[in-house]
Structure formats: C-alpha cells, structure tokens
Amino acid sequence: xxxxxxxxxxxxxxxxxxxxxxxxxxxxxxxxxxxxxxxxxxxxxxxxxxxxxxxxxxxxxxxxxxxxxxxxxxxxxxxxxxxxxxxxxxxxxxxxxxxxxxxxxxxxxxxxxxxxxxxxxxxxxxxxxxxxxxxxxxxxxxxxxxxxxxxxxxxxxxxxxxxxxxxxxxxxxxxxxxxxxxxxxxxxxxxxxxxxxxxxxxxxxxxxxxxxxxxxxxxxxxxxxxxxxxxxxxxxxxxxxxxxx
Amino acid sequence: xxxxxxxxxxxxxxxxxxxxxxxxxxxxxxxxxxxxxxxxxxxxxxxxxxxxxxxxxxxxxxxxxxxxxxxxxxxxxxxxxxxxxxxxxxxxxxxxxxxxxxxxxxxxxxxxxxxxxxxxxxxxxxxxxxxxxxxxxxxxxxxxxxxxxxxxxxxxxxxxxxxxxxxxxxxxxxxxxxxxxxxxxxxxxxxxxxxxxxxxxxxxxxxxxxxxxxxxxxxxxxxxxxxxxxxxxxxxxxxxxxxxx
Numbered sequence: 001x002x003x004x005x006x007x008x009x010x011x012x013x014x015x016x017x018x019x020x021x022x023x024x025x026x027x028x029x030x031x032x033x034x035x036x037x038x039x040x041x042x043x044x045x046x047x048x049x050x051x052x053x054x055x056x057x058x059x060x061x062x063x064x065x066x067x068x069x070x071x072x073x074x075x076x077x078x079x080x081x082x083x084x085x086x087x088x089x090x091x092x093x094x095x096x097x098x099x100x101x102x103x104x105x106x107x108x109x110x111x112x113x114x115x116x117x118x119x120x121x122x123x124x125x126x127x128x129x130x131x132x133x134x135x136x137x138x139x140x141x142x143x144x145x146x147x148x149x150x151x152x153x154x155x156x157x158x159x160x161x162x163x164x165x166x167x168x169x170x171x172x173x174x175x176x177x178x179x180x181x182x183x184x185x186x187x188x189x190x191x192x193x194x195x196x197x198x199x200x201x202x203x204x205x206x207x208x209x210x211x212x213x214x215x216x217x218x219x220x221x222x223x224x225x226x227x228x229x230x231x232x233x234x235x236x237x238x239x240x241x242x243x244x245x
Numbered sequence: 246x247x248x249x250x251x252x253x254x255x256x257x258x259x260x261x262x263x264x265x266x267x268x269x270x271x272x273x274x275x276x277x278x279x280x281x282x283x284x285x286x287x288x289x290x291x292x293x294x295x296x297x298x299x300x301x302x303x304x305x306x307x308x309x310x311x312x313x314x315x316x317x318x319x320x321x322x323x324x325x326x327x328x329x330x331x332x333x334x335x336x337x338x339x340x341x342x343x344x345x346x347x348x349x350x351x352x353x354x355x356x357x358x359x360x361x362x363x364x365x366x367x368x369x370x371x372x373x374x375x376x377x378x379x380x381x382x383x384x385x386x387x388x389x390x391x392x393x394x395x396x397x398x399x400x401x402x403x404x405x406x407x408x409x410x411x412x413x414x415x416x417x418x419x420x421x422x423x424x425x426x427x428x429x430x431x432x433x434x435x436x437x438x439x440x441x442x443x444x445x446x447x448x449x450x451x452x453x454x455x456x457x458x459x460x461x462x463x464x465x466x467x468x469x470x471x472x473x474x475x476x477x478x479x480x481x482x483x484x485x486x487x488x489x490x
Contacts, residue, residue, distance in 0.1 A: 161386075215466065
C-alpha cells in the first residue's frame with residue numbers, strides 16, 4: 001500500500017548546473033524509498049561525477065527521465081510543489097516542507113505528484129513556479145539559508161517518507177520487559193541490601209527507596225536486566241552474611 | 246530565548262574520513278541555525294576541501310573544537326544522542342530523529358546536549374554508543390539506508406530547528422540532569438565496586454559494564470540521583486575495605 005504512494009512521487013530537478021548534485025540528490029531520494037527522478041535540461045548528464053556521488057543509487061540515474069521543459073516532466077501529475085528558499089510569491093500559497101509533504105502524500109495515494117527544485121544559484125524561475133500548485137519552504141536560518149541542492153532534496157524526501165510511514169521505525173527488536181511482580185521483588189531485594197550495608201534506616205526507609213524506584217522505573221527494566229541487578233545485590237549482601245552476621 | 250536553545254546544542258562528528266563531509270556538515274548545521282561543531286579525531290582537519298564545501302559556513306569550521314576522545318567532546322553535556330543507521334542495540338532505547346530532537350530540545354532549554362555521528366563507513370563504535378543516553382535513527386529505505394554523513398546531519402539539524410521553533414517547549418521536568426563527566430565518574434565507581442565485590446572480572450569487565458551503563462543511560466540520571474547512587478556504592482565498598490583489604 002505505502003509502496004504505491006512512494007511510486008506516485010517524482011522528484012524534478014530543473015537545470016541543475018553541477019552533475020555531482022544530481023548524483024547526491026539521487027542518493028538522497030533512494031535512501032528515503034523514492035525512485036522517480038526527472039531532470040529538466042541538466043547542464044551535464046549523464047556524467048561520471050554524478051554516478052560517483054550517487055554510490056548505490058546509480059540505478060536511479062539510469063532510469064532518470066530527461067526532458068526539455070518542466071511541463072513535460074509534470075505530465076500526468078495531479079499536484080506539483082515548488083521548493084523556494086524564500087517567500088517570493090505573495091500570490092502563491094506557501095507552506096513549510098512538512099505541510100507540503102503531508103498534502104502531497106495524501107494526493108499520491110491515488111495520483112502522481114511532483115516536487116520541483118530549481119537551479120543551485122537562483123532556484124525556480126517565475127515560469128517554473130507557475131507550473132506548481134503550491135510553494136514549499138524549508139524553514140532555515142534567516143542569516144544563512146543556503147541549503148545545498150541535495151540537502152534540500154534530502155529534507156523533502158525525508159518529510160515525504162515520514163508523512164507516508166508516519167515516522168514508524170521497524171518493530172523494536174523487543175527484549176521482554178520485567179513484569180510488575182518481578183520489579184517488586186527486585187525493589188524488596190534492593191531495600192534489604194541497602195539496610196544490610198547501613199545505607200537505609202529500616203525504621204524510615206521511605207523517601208530513599210522511592211527515589212531509587214523512580215530511577216529504575218524510568219529505565220523500564222527488562223527481565224534479564226532485573227536478574228543482572230539482583231546478581232549484584234546478592235554479592236553485595238554476601239560478605240556481610242559471612243563476616244558480620 | 247530560542248537562541249539560547251540553539252546555543253546549547255553540539256554536533257559531534259567522530260573520526261570523519263573525508264574532510265569534504267566535514268565542510269558539507271558545517272553548511273548543513275549553519276543553515277539550521279546551529280553553530281557548535283565538535284570533531285573527534287578527524288582524519289584530516291583543517292583541510293581546503295572542507296572549507297570549499299562549507300561555503301558560507303566556514304566560520305563554523307574555524308570555531309570547531311577538535312578532541313581526542315568522544316568523552317572530551319561531551320564534557321558538560323547533560324544528554325547525548327547517538328545516530329545509528331540500523332537497529333544494532335536491542336537494549337539501547339532507540340527512537341526516530343524527530344522524537345530525539347523533541348527530547349533533546351527540551352533539555353537544551355537549560356543544559357547542553359549533543360548529537361553524535363560516527364564514521365562514514367561504520368557509524369559509531371560500541372564504546373562511542375555507550376557514551377550516549379539515546380539512539381536515534383532516521384527512518385530510511387531498508388533496502389538502501391546509506392545516507393551521506395552531511396545529509397544525515399542536515400535531517401537531524403532540520404528536526405532540531407523544527408522542534409525548537411514549533412515546539413511548545415514545556416519547562417523541563419525541573420531537576421538538573423547529571424553531566425557526561427559526572428556520569429563517567431559514576432560508571433567508573435560502579436565498575437570498581439563490582440570488581441571489589443567479585444561480580445566483575447577486571448580482566449574482562451566489558452559486557453556486563455555495558456549492560457549496566459545502558460540501564461542508567463535510559464534512566465537519564467539527575468545530578469542528585471548520581472550522588473545518591475554513589476553513596477550506595479561507597480557503602481558497598483566500605484566493609485570490604487575494612488574487613489578484607
């Protein structure tokens with residue numbers, strides 16, 4: 001299901017000057033599970049430098065579609081988002097990259113969408129912006145907002161992946177957590193040990209015990225970890241049993 | 246106000262091989278309004294290639310702090326997040342980059358925090374991971390998860406910026422967290438105590454120590470809690486000093 005959404009998203013790079021940026025962008029795109037790269041009038045392509053920087057994403061360069069115009073690259077798209085480094089167009093609706101990714105991923109559930117990136121030096125032209133339905137900005141440092149092209153592609157593809165997968169990590173490898181009664185037995189063992197070593201006054205153990213419980217509660221102990229900690233407690237008690245009691 | 250939070254965040258790159266990646270990372274960091282770059286044993290630094298790729302962020306390279314060890318770079322930090330490309334540590338708490346940025350930005354409202362990146366080839370070593378309280382992953386394509394180092398830095402710094410500028414940052418839970426060096430002294434004390442009671446074999450302490458560190462890393466110990474635990478350790482050691490040694 002989510003694979004179909006990824007498959008409906010195009011990344012379009014317009015008139016890119018440096019082939020290295022095309023390669024780095026391909027790598028960024030593939031790491032986020034996207035695959036469709038469109039190049040509108042690239043300065044140099046194909047190019048060895050692009051392939052070198054793409055590393056394991058060279059397949060995206062091989063299947064990239066090169067066009068003469070942006071509108072060719074957008075053929076069949078239901079929604080195109082233009083990336084802009086600054087708020088240029090009062091008349092264009094402008095949102096941040098996260099919001100744009102959310103909107104686009106919803107549409108991509110059923111129809112192709114595109115994210116359009118301009119040149120390294122000057123971004124998208126007015127004519128190119130007019131092919132887009134929405135402008136998106138990456139909220140950057142106002143004093144230095146110059147993201148590298150591939151870095152901007154990385155952030156946008158990352159937001160698309162987060163929107164599609166809702167940020168899920170793979171199921172956690174899952175050690176079993178200790179049960180409540182195992183924890184209680186551990187706490188009792190801990191308390192007894194602290195009494196044995198003279199740290200706790202058995203007549204007023206309350207406050208300190210609680211503070212220690214809080215530490216271990218926050219750690220969300222696994223079964224094995226409880227065993228390990230109880231092993232420490234047992235050895236802590238032992239010499240006293242032999243030498244003092 | 247938010248400037249103070251940005252100012253409390255360090256980006257730490259461990260044993261980076263390619264100086265170009267250091268430059269690109271500096272650019273990524275500055276575009277997101279961060280400024281503190283730490284380099285642990287970089288292969289080549291300073292380097293003309295780093296400066297070239299940093300473009301307008303060369304000032305971050307000039308003020309970068311170079312250290313011999315990760316723990317030096319983390320001096321004074323209350324919270325360190327290690328970036329991992331894959332789920333290596335079942336027992337390390339692992340969250341996605343967004344969640345890590347949210348947690349870290351809350352702590353950075355009052356104390357220094359760090360995001361730690363490993364080498365291009367193999368990421369963070371086990372010893373480096375053990376200096377971190379939390380692992381973060383960028384949810385990537387499982388079939389090709391190899392983000393370029395600077396691209397990973399870009400995504401993390403972007404999430405930090407989003408968290409800081411959007412976040413309703415609640416006042417942190419109140420108590421001051423222990424710093425990295427306080428934690429290291431606690432771990433050393435713990436290890437010595439375990440050797441004293443015969444739980445650890447000083448010739449092969451590694452595995453058990455690591456498992457215990459992870460428990461306390463997950464708990465995010467406060468300063469006072471470290472004092473409390475060290476009080477327990479001191480008393481655990483004492484009778485042996487008197488009776489056995």
